[in-house]
Amino acid sequence: xxxxxxxxxxxxxxxxxxxxxxTLLGRFDADRQLTLDEIRIAPAELRSIDKIVIVACGxxxxxxxxxxxxxxxxxxxxxxxxxxxxxxxxxPIITPRTLVVTISQSGETADTLMAVRHAREQxxxxxxxxxxxxxxxxxxxxxxxxxxxxxxIGVASTKGFLTQVTACYLLGLYLAQVRGTKFGDEIATIMxxxxxxxxxxxxxxxxTEDLHALARELHQVPSVLFLGRHVGYPVxxxxxxxxxxxxxxxxxxxxxxxxxxxxxxxxxxGIPVFVVVPPQGRxxxxxxxxxxxxxxxxxxxxxxxxxxxxxxxxEPYADKLIRLPKASTLLxxxxxxxxxxxxxxxxxxxxGHDVDQPRNxxxxxxxx
Ligand code: M6R
Numbered sequence: 001x002x003x004x005x006x007x008x009x010x011x012x013x014x015x016x017x018x019x020x021x022x023t024l025l026g027r028f029d030a031d032r033q034l035t036l037d038e039i040r041i042a043p044a045e046l047r048s049i050d051k052i053v054i055v056a057c058g059x060x061x062x063x064x065x066x067x068x069x070x071x072x073x074x075x076x077x078x079x080x081x082x083x084x085x086x087x088x089x090x091x092p093i094i095t096p097r098t099l100v101v102t103i104s105q106s107g108e109t110a111d112t113l114m115a116v117r118h119a120r121e122q123x124x125x126x127x128x129x130x131x132x133x134x135x136x137x138x139x140x141x142x143x144x145x146x147x148x149x150x151x152x153i154g155v156a157s158t159k160g161f162l163t164q165v166t167a168c169y170l171l172g173l174y175l176a177q178v179r180g181t182k183f184g185d186e187i188a189t190i191m192x193x194x195x196x197x198x199x200x201x202x203x204x205x206x207x208t209e210d211l212h213a214l215a216r217e218l219h220q221v222p223s224v225l226f227l228g229r230h231v232g233y234p235v236x237x238x239x240x241x242x243x244x245x246x247x248x249x250x251x252x253x254x255x256x257x258x259x260x261x262x263x264x265x266x267x268x269x270g271i272p273v274f275v276v277v278p279p280q281g282r283x284x285x286x287x288x289x290x291x292x293x294x295x296x297x298x299x300x301x302x303x304x305x306x307x308x309x310x311x312x313x314x315e316p317y318a319d320k321l322i323r324l325p326k327a328s329t330l331l332x333x334x335x336x337x338x339x340x341x342x343x344x345x346x347x348x349x350x351x352g353h354d355v356d357q358p359r360n361x362x363x364x365x366x367x368x
Contacts, residue, residue, distance in 0.1 A: 007355040009154030009246070013341050014205060017198040019149040019159040020334065023166040024194060032188045036174045039143045041125050043178045049099040049125075052079040052175075055087050055115040056103035057365070059157040059241060060164055064103050065234035067168030070330045074176040074190075084111035085368070088118035096123035101171065104128065105152055105160035106364035107135025114368060116140050129167045131160060145171060154356045155363050156246050158341045161238060162201070162334055169194060169330075193327070197334050200325040204338045207323065211339060214304065214320060215346030218272050224249060225266065225273045225301075226340070227256040227292060229285045232276035235333045239274055239340030246348040246358045256292040269300035274343075276336045277307040277314055278329055286313075293317045306336050 005011040012019075029035050039046075052071060054064035064081040071079045077099075082092070084102070094100065100119040104112045107130040116126050116137055128141040131149050138144035147163035173190060176182035182190075218224070224243055226236035236253035243251040254263045256275065267273065273296045278285045290313060297303050297317050305318035308326050315321065324335045348355045 063164035242344035
């Protein structure tokens with residue numbers, strides 16, 4: 001049932017083009033209107049919300065962090081992202097005008113479920129983004145957007161993450177459509193780019209043979225750092241989490257601009273530092289990230305740089321380049337995450353770990 005793959009995780013990584021395409025399927029109709037039939041919350045009510053709060057755990061939380069950038073940019077509604085286990089215990093400010101969005105692959109995560117209950121008690125509307133039909137979180141929410149990724153068996157979430165980001169983007173665009181903060185043709189342009197992503201994810205998958213050699217070189221290091229900015233920051237966090245949970249390696253993700261405020265002290269001779277570079281030209285942060293790469297390299301780091309094809313500026317400072325197809329900044333996480341998933345899977349395999357069932361972890365965490 002692993003379809004010829006050694007691990008479910010690897011199978012699920014390779015299913016991502018299909019999974020993302022299934023998340024997008026049938027959402028954009030012939031009149032170029034985004035339709036999310038599942039959202040049974042009246043447009044008038046969606047127009048009245050004054051705050052969005054995304055609540056989730058682990059990888060789903062990182063998907064929420066990515067989504068915040070897009071949702072705020074498209075809707076101009078303030079959007080907070082919070083770890084579910086922290087949410088209800090701090091007396092959060094939730095009103096009937098707050099839209100709470102939960103993200104959960106399993107739909108059974110206790111921390112997230114408790115957050116749903118708390119939010120609804122405060123009169124907020126709750127939309128669940130979920131992969132598991134009929135699971136508890138969607139049942140207890142006002143509406144659900146299913147990600148349609150198919151079953152995810154590997155404990156390490158992979159296609160879960162990519163489809164969660166995609167579903168959040170659909171929600172963001174839908175809110176922008178309903179609230180009139182984006183014109184129809186702008187939404188159509190973004191939808192058209194989203195629809196190109198499955199093919200680009202496939203391109204990334206087709207070009208990852210050399211990650212095996214990279215994993216061979218690096219699987220015995222004591223620690224790995226990941227840097228990114230803007231949407232690249234949650235990608236860095238996700239890359240680090242994958243290494244922690246299946247390879248049991250110490251790994252940390254940081255916002256690249258935060259380096260000089262402390263973490264750069266960790267950089268010593270030979271430490272691998274993965275860096276996600278924003279698209280060149282169209283992004284003001286591109287040059288800043290290149291300087292960050294120079295800073296860690298000058299201190300002895302081995303830099304592994306994820307950068308879009310055609311960007312030559314970073315070449316002199318990269319010990320290893322991982323090329324990504326071109327995409328706009330907001331969509332780059334759908335590509336940049338994939339090599340990090342494969343790298344973690346390769347390292348864990350080399351170390352002889354059970355990739356699908358890492359120690360101490362369960363696929364769905366049904367206790368608070
Ligand atoms: O089923 P959920 O999406 O609610 O699960 C949330 C986290 O437990 C989950 O993403 C966890 O962090 C994964 N093992 C990460 O790979």
